[in-house]
Amino acid sequence: MSLMTPLIDRLPRFAQRWHWPTLREVATALITTIVALLVAWGLYAWMALANLSLIFLTAVLASAVMAGSSAALISAVLGFLTFNFCFTVPHFSLAVEEREQLITLLFFLLVALVVGKLAGDSRQRLLDLNAARLAEDRERLRSALLSSVSHDFRTPLASIIGATSSLRTLDAQLSQEDRFALLDSVLSESERLNRYIQNLLDMTRLGHGDLKIERDWIAFDDLVVSARKRLGSALGHCHFVQHWPDDLPLLHVHPALIEQALVNVLDNAARFSPPGGQIAIHAESPPGATQLIFSITDQGPGIPAELRERVFDMFVTGSDGDRGPHGSGLGLAICQAMLGAHGGRIRACDGPGGLGTCMEMSLPLPPPHQEPPHDD
Missing domain, CATH: 3.30.565.10 (Histidine kinase-like ATPase, C-terminal domain)
Known part of the structure; x- marks a missing residue:
């Protein structure tokens, strides 16, 4: 293991991050390429060969946006082969007779690989950024919840404890009116605490989608x-x-x-x-x-x-x-x-x-x- 570690560290970063394409990535590349083929075939009689390549480049970008860099690279290769097989002379062959068409093919492959990789990496960075924002929002919500609970529980509880302590320790010195006032305070603060707990329960039910509308x-x-x-x-x-x-x-x-x-x-x-x-x-x-x-x-x-x-x-x-x-x-x-x-x-x-x-x-x-x- 110790002998392999330096070799792995010397590998390019892309190679270290490489993984076998998932079924979703392959399916996305196939679907976008097929759609591009159908569109290009329908426009073949009205568009120049170089312009048709832009349709397959669009498929590469779509693959990058929907499934990432691996799907974009697969789409680029599939687009290159499909473009060559169906639209260059001779048709339905991977051979290329005309030099201009060969140059168009090579430029398409180069641009598709570069653009697909960049678009896929941009998508990944955007997903990481969204995940970071979500984590930040979750942390902010957790802090706000803790602050709210500590404040809104502590305040009525302190009032209840203070009133009941007065009733217990000062009972002999309190008039009937004072006792009623302290009991009213206990009752109102208890109701306030109950309302806050009900709101917390409702918030939990709303957040989990458990709120049923029984009309x-x-x-x-x-x-x-x-x-x-x-x-x-x-x-x-x-x-x-x-x-x-x-x-x-x-x-x-x-x-x-x-x-x-x-x-x-x-x-x-x-x-x-x-x-x-x-x-x-x-x-x-x-x-x-x-x-x-x-x-x-x-x-x-x-x-x-x-x-x-x-x-x-x-x-x-x-x-x-x-x-x-x-x-x-x-x-x-x-x-x-x-x-x-x-x-x-x-x-x-x-x-x-x-x-x-x-x-x-x-x-x-x-x-x-x-x-x-x-x-x-």
């Missing part, structure tokens, strides 16, 4: 009521305004998923609304419309215009909102995925008068012939 008929009113009930005291400091007609059509959706989407947007709006701030929910479906349009508007700090698309990416938090010191950057990303799974959408824009944020959402309505079952 059922439900009224928009019921979704809003359930979402507000789940948020509970987190909405206590806000003033709510709800406006939609009584005859909104029923939605045919996965109720739990759409409810979770509403919870995420409402929680995001309430978290950064000032005390006594207004949160408005509007919904409409004009006659003949194919979508239910609804929006949630707050009076918080708003989202800068340059971040309005990026806030729907995971772990993009910016400087304010779900994008702030208490935001994981998961809520809006999951909301977009859940609405998108139903064929809906969500976008961020300015609130009325440029104050706050308006999250505009839509869900497709079922076709007219699909009606909810009627109770007997």
Whole structure:
């Protein structure tokens, strides 16, 4: 082994990296050459011989792009032989009678080998570059996830531990009102922690494609009521305004998923609304419309215009909102995925008068012939 190592080191780099062509590489070279032959045969009566060689050169480039350098080199050799056999004089022979045709063949082979190798190497470098970017994005996502988990778990847990410790050590000194306040703190922080864990679970299911859309008929009113009930005291400091007609059509959706989407947007709006701030929910479906349009508007700090698309990416938090010191950057990303799974959408824009944020959402309505079952 030690005697062979210096010999191997002296081999050209290309020879050290050489490997037997795979079935995919050979098949790609064969297919591209056959396609080039058919095209060249169809144009043989209208094109000069040198121009026909460009068709086979295109096949070499296609092989390099689709399967790499080995396929390009095979395609170059196959193109050379096919070009010689079918198009030079005498036809259907590897002999070449005319000097000009021989020079054309040799130049074609030389250019095809060089171009194919360069194109194949460029493809490989691009694949390595994409792999590096993917690894970098994965590392960035992992770091963001760890940072988010450490922050969003630690903050509510610290509040829960502090409140329960006070209840245990200062019980004799606390009034009934103080005890209720501490218990309310434990309850609200526990609900907040539960929502964050639910978002993590939803993100995992979305990432693995395990999210199944089990549709059922439900009224928009019921979704809003359930979402507000789940948020509970987190909405206590806000003033709510709800406006939609009584005859909104029923939605045919996965109720739990759409409810979770509403919870995420409402929680995001309430978290950064000032005390006594207004949160408005509007919904409409004009006659003949194919979508239910609804929006949630707050009076918080708003989202800068340059971040309005990026806030729907995971772990993009910016400087304010779900994008702030208490935001994981998961809520809006999951909301977009859940609405998108139903064929809906969500976008961020300015609130009325440029104050706050308006999250505009839509869900497709079922076709007219699909009606909810009627109770007997």
